[in-house]
Amino acid sequence: MARVVALMPDLLFGSNVQGALAAAGHEVQLVGGEEAAHAALPGADLFVLDLAADADGGLAALHALRAADALEGVRVLAAYAHVEADTKARAQAAGVDLVVPRSRMAREGATLVERLLA
Secondary structure, three states: OOEEEEEOOOHHHHHHHHHHHHHOOOEEEEEOOHHHHHHHOOOOOEEEEEOOOOOOHHHHHHHHHHHOOOOOOOEEEEEEOOOOHHHHHHHHHOOOOEEEEHHHHHHHHHHHHHHHHO
């Protein structure tokens, strides 16, 4: 079982991700912003980030959390809207471990987490 912090401003998508990961045995804490993520990250195994909520808010939070060393030793999984290829490229350039479309995250979230943490 992994401890997962998920920055998911979209509550519906966040609930879907949380439900899928919890059903696979993971402890998931949903957070709505950078400050809450920073407070929740100590002891986390994985940080899940929704990049589709706004054009740069997710990546700005990622950069700030990295600058504060809040992601030291934490794997990062990000989801983006499939029509935003530039967002995917920016996330990869920012060092996200795995970047997938939101639809794939919704379908395969638990499998993706297992693969990242293996």
